[in-house]
Amino acid sequence: MTTTTIDDAPFIEPSTKARRNYLNDEYGVLSWLLTKDHKRIAIMYLFSVTLFFVVGGVLAFLMRLELLTPEGDMFTSDTYNKLFTLHGIVMIFFFLIPAIPAVLGNFLLPIMLGAKDLAFPKLNLLSWYIYMIGGTFGVIVIITGGVDTGWTFYTPFSTQYSNTKVFLTTMGAFITGFSSILTGLNFLVTTHRMRAPGLTWFRLPLFVWSMYATSIVIMLATPVLAITLVLLMVERVLQVGIFDPALGGDPVLYQHMFWFYSHPAVYIMILPGMAVISECVAAFTRKKIFGYKFVAFSSLAIAFLGFLVWAHHMFVAGISVYSAMIFSFLSMLVAVPSAIKVFNWTATMYKASVSWQTPMLYVLGFIGLFTIGGVTGLFLGALGIDVHVHDSYFVVAHFHYIMVGGTIMAYMAGIHYWWPKITGRMYPEWWGRLSALLVFVGFNLTFFPQFLVGYVGMPRRYHAYAPEFQVLNVLSTAGATILAVGYLLPMLYLGWSLKFGRKAGTNPWGAVGLEWATTSPPPKENFHETPVVTWEAYDYPAFLKAMRETQHV
Amino acid sequence: MNDFPLFPEQASSVSPLVDGLYLGLVALTGAVSLLIWIVIFYFAIKYRRRPDNELAQEQEPPAALEVTWIVIPTIIFIAIFVAGAWVFFRINRVPSNALEVYATGRQWMWKFQHPSGQREINTLHVPVGRPVKITLASEDVIHSLWFPSFRVKTDVLPNRFRTMWFEATKTGTFHIFCAEYCGTKHSAMIGSVIVMEPTEYQRWLAGGSEGSLASQGEQLFAKYACNTCHMDTATGRGPVLAGLYGQSRPLTNGQVVLADDNYIRESILNPQAKVAAGFQPIMPTFQGQVTEDDLIRLLSYVKSIPAAGTQTQQVESPQSQLQSSGAPTATTTAAPTTAAPTTTAAPTAATTTTNQGTER
Numbered sequence: 083m084t085t086t087t088i089d090d091a092p093f094i095e096p097s098t099k100a101r102r103n104y105l106n107d108e109y110g111v112l113s114w115l116l117t118k119d120h121k122r123i124a125i126m127y128l129f130s131v132t133l134f135f136v137v138g139g140v141l142a143f144l145m146r147l148e149l150l151t152p153e154g155d156m157f158t159s160d161t162y163n164k165l166f167t168l169h170g171i172v173m174i175f176f177f178l179i180p181a182i183p184a185v186l187g188n189f190l191l192p193i194m195l196g197a198k199d200l201a202f203p204k205l206n207l208l209s210w211y212i213y214m215i216g217g218t219f220g221v222i223v224i225i226t227g228g229v230d231t232g233w234t235f236y237t238p239f240s241t242q243y244s245n246t247k248v249f250l251t252t253m254g255a256f257i258t259g260f261s262s263i264l265t266g267l268n269f270l271v272t273t274h275r276m277r278a279p280g281l282t283w284f285r286l287p288l289f290v291w292s293m294y295a296t297s298i299v300i301m302l303a304t305p306v307l308a309i310t311l312v313l314l315m316v317e318r319v320l321q322v323g324i325f326d327p328a329l330g331g332d333p334v335l336y337q338h339m340f341w342f343y344s345h346p347a348v349y350i351m352i353l354p355g356m357a358v359i360s361e362c363v364a365a366f367t368r369k370k371i372f373g374y375k376f377v378a379f380s381s382l383a384i385a386f387l388g389f390l391v392w393a394h395h396m397f398v399a400g401i402s403v404y405s406a407m408i409f410s411f412l413s414m415l416v417a418v419p420s421a422i423k424v425f426n427w428t429a430t431m432y433k434a435s436v437s438w439q440t441p442m443l444y445v446l447g448f449i450g451l452f453t454i455g456g457v458t459g460l461f462l463g464a465l466g467i468d469v470h471v472h473d474s475y476f477v478v479a480h481f482h483y484i485m486v487g488g489t490i491m492a493y494m495a496g497i498h499y500w501w502p503k504i505t506g507r508m509y510p511e512w513w514g515r516l517s518a519l520l521v522f523v524g525f526n527l528t529f530f531p532q533f534l535v536g537y538v539g540m541p542r543r544y545h546a547y548a549p550e551f552q553v554l555n556v557l558s559t560a561g562a563t564i565l566a567v568g569y570l571l572p573m574l575y576l577g578w579s580l581k582f583g584r585k586a587g588t589n590p591w592g593a594v595g596l597e598w599a600t601t602s603p604p605p606k607e608n609f610h611e612t613p614v615v616t617w618e619a620y621d622y623p624a625f626l627k628a629m630r631e632t633q634h635v
Numbered sequence: 636m637n638d639f640p641l642f643p644e645q646a647s648s649v650s651p652l653v654d655g656l657y658l659g660l661v662a663l664t665g666a667v668s669l670l671i672w673i674v675i676f677y678f679a680i681k682y683r684r685r686p687d688n689e690l691a692q693e694q695e696p697p698a699a700l701e702v703t704w705i706v707i708p709t710i711i712f713i714a715i716f717v718a719g720a721w722v723f724f725r726i727n728r729v730p731s732n733a734l735e736v737y738a739t740g741r742q743w744m745w746k747f748q749h750p751s752g753q754r755e756i757n758t759l760h761v762p763v764g765r766p767v768k769i770t771l772a773s774e775d776v777i778h779s780l781w782f783p784s785f786r787v788k789t790d791v792l793p794n795r796f797r798t799m800w801f802e803a804t805k806t807g808t809f810h811i812f813c814a815e816y817c818g819t820k821h822s823a824m825i826g827s828v829i830v831m832e833p834t835e836y837q838r839w840l841a842g843g844s845e846g847s848l849a850s851q852g853e854q855l856f857a858k859y860a861c862n863t864c865h866m867d868t869a870t871g872r873g874p875v876l877a878g879l880y881g882q883s884r885p886l887t888n889g890q891v892v893l894a895d896d897n898y899i900r901e902s903i904l905n906p907q908a909k910v911a912a913g914f915q916p917i918m919p920t921f922q923g924q925v926t927e928d929d930l931i932r933l934l935s936y937v938k939s940i941p942a943a944g945t946q947t948q949q950v951e952s953p954q955s956q957l958q959s960s961g962a963p964t965a966t967t968t969a970a971p972t973t974a975a976p977t978t979t980a981a982p983t984a985a986t987t988t989t990n991q992g993t994e995r
């Protein structure tokens with residue numbers, strides 16, 4: 083993969099070979115594999131997570147094909163169970179969690195701070211290698227027969243009953259966790275220590291605030307996952323009773339430990355999406371984000387409250403009525419900071435200069451879909467409704483509205499928005515708009531029917547289902563087909579643009595931010611001279627004035 | 636059944652509550668979401684980029700908006716919490732006059748046992764208009780018993796009894812699903828609940844059985860030689876179990892325990908955990924020897940022994956109970972099984988066991 087990039091590199095700025103940038107600064111495979119440049123590491127992550135996204139997407143599509151008919155007639159039950167398990171594991175651990183932080187965050191965070199690199203460049207490279215080792219475990223699992231526990235690894239099924247590759251899978255997830263931890267650590271230290279002169283906390287782009295909150299969650303939650311998975315492996319391999327009642331353990335304890343990580347992990351996935359949306363809203367409305375401090379602190383509030391709501395995954399799992407009430411109440415509170423963000427983004431568009439370019443289309447899609455995902459979260463947080471819809475397709479629809487309608491829409495917005503900065507080339511605008519439209523339509527057709535079929539009574543993780551659920555499932559599969567086209571198109575035209583795309587200038591969007599103050603693609607050290615920040619976040623007139631002055635000098 | 640339902644049947648007393656809350660939330664959140672989308676698209680079109688507004692006008696909406704959209708949603712969210720919790724209480728509070736049924740989940744079937752002794756697989760017969768309390772246990776992994784038409788669901792755990800209840804309000808046949816992923820045939824761990832008119836239900840109950848659950852439990856009580864220590868008089872090495880169920884009892888460690896389903900379960904499987912005051916921790920564990928089905932029978936028996944002095948037949952012959960094998964069912968207690976058949980006439984060929992969906 084990486085070699086392709088190297089071959090392509092000379093094409094990126096063919097006419098200005100004299101100007102060095104991070105892509106043409108060095109050549110050769112080793113210059114990539116041993117790089118300490120956060121931008122090159124981001125590119126390596128881009129290829130890796132895209133690969134896993136394709137794998138996870140193919141698994142999902144096979145599932146949708148099986149679900150065209152009520153009978154389980156395409157795959158065996160075991161194969162279907164492996165499909166949804168691997169889809170979940172690949173998408174969550176190997177795509178959603180690293181996608182925005184490790185690709186866009188890695189590339190942009192140091193530039194937005196006016197720094198030459200992250201605080202620990204070698205750790206950054208190490209995190210990519212750890213991720214690849216974890217990913218290799220995942221690939222080995224897929225090749226050697228798969229795993230069928232569901233991505234949640236519930237005990238005692240996972241420790242005593244499943245005869246699939248549980249150990250290798252949990253090992254892969256365990257290892258990959260450390261790559262997240264290193265990235266989070268790097269972001270935290272860099273944000274604290276390496277801000278450019280004049281870049282105070284309240285001048286930081288909201289992207290940085292959100293990444294900062296994400297990093298805190300990663301640092302505090304991921305070790306708990308690691309511990310939980312180790313305990314699971316210990317029980318499975320050494321038969322030490324921790325979760326299995328036959329050995330004296332408690333299966334509900336596993337769920338507490340698992341969700342203590344995995345609920346915050348939802349915020350590890352969505353906070354970076356919010357980070358991207360804040361930047362794009364500011365850029366494509368040419369306006370200061372309304373309520374900057376509220377948006378910034380809402381990220382921290384989400385990070386904090388996100389740790390206090392894990393048992394809302396367990397309302398019918400065997401917790402007491404009173405603890406269910408407490409977790410339901412706290413779950414309602416965590417919805418408030420998300421609502422604050424949506425309202426502020428909306429208010430930012432008031433009397434703005436709204437561009438309808440591709441990233442903004444994805445942003446509009448994000449706000450629409452994330453709103454649906456958010457309000458259906460209220461349904462699930464309301465105890466009386468959750469008893470009915472828990473573990474039904476209603477839940478499946480809800481978290482796909484958050485993860486796909488939220489995080490992936492934001493990721494697509496971010497990739498398009500920063501593509502000119504990363505590659506120095508513009509993508510074809512009309513193809514971009516078409517793909518955004520396809521993704522939006524396909525997504526809704528795929529997942530909206532799942533709310534309905536879930537409330538009617540279709541349980542999740544069902545290989546075969548009752549015939550009355552078929553119509554809605556057929557709609558869902560039709561939508562998935564459109565969605566697949568919507569995701570394939572960008573891979574094609576973005577690849578095309580590397581060679582044929584119009585060359586992007588320093589600031590093709592007329593946006594605000596330090597990343598738009600350096601060349602596209604940026605030089606290896608990000609800036610030719612250390613920038614001095616004299617403007618508040620998203621202050622267009624001040625930023626443009628500062629840019630004019632530095633260019634005249 | 637409708638070929639293409641967009642809404643599940645309302646067939647239990649809590650269904651209208653859950654649906655009311657659900658539809659209320661659909662209306663509320665739908666209206667708010669629609670409002671957000673309208674505002675966004677209105678702004679996106681009205682303030683679209685044109686040559687004369689290349690830069691935004693930098694006019695801020697009033698800052699008081701922030702407080703508004705923090706306070707109002709918080710109040711709404713808390714109201715949703717209160718409504719949800721209220722329905723949840725209704726779903727969880729088991730009426731005292733509920734009929735009892737026992738359910739066991741295993742890979743990949745549901746077994747139901749009625750106190751009068753009927754056993755069914757993947758089918759559950761219940762009367763309409765009467766609360767039914769199900770005591771659940773799992774023989775292997777975690778399952779979840781879901782009655783979509785009743786809007787209730789409970790995870791079934793391998794290490795404790797759980798309870799759920801519903802009151803069917805409509806006769807007919809409705810789905811039973813396993814909602815917690817449990818392995819290969821998870822999606823085949825399904826069945827039907829058949830809601831019958833009370834008279835029909837009585838007729839169904841009357842159709843053959845192997846004696847009440849409690850009497851089956853009493854046989855097991857003898858088979859496992861429980862009665863050698865748990866005698867009917869306070870002379871045994873174990874506590875007297877008569878009248879124990881539902882009472883609070885002191886333990887050797889000074890604590891007091893309520894003798895409920897899970898205490899009895901724990902005392903059989905892990906007797907050293909909570910030893911009754913005044914007794915030695917000498918009881919062996921029955922973990923691995925007693926199946927979930929037998930646990931239910933034993934539980935049913937223990938629950939059925941009336942307190943000393945309130946009964947007549949119970950303490951008749953301790954001698955005969957010592958004979959462990961083939962204990963005579965003739966001496967069984969008149970167990971207070973709730974729905975004892977009132978008529979023995981015409982057992983209308985109602986089968987005790989229906990088996991569907993367990994074959995692959």
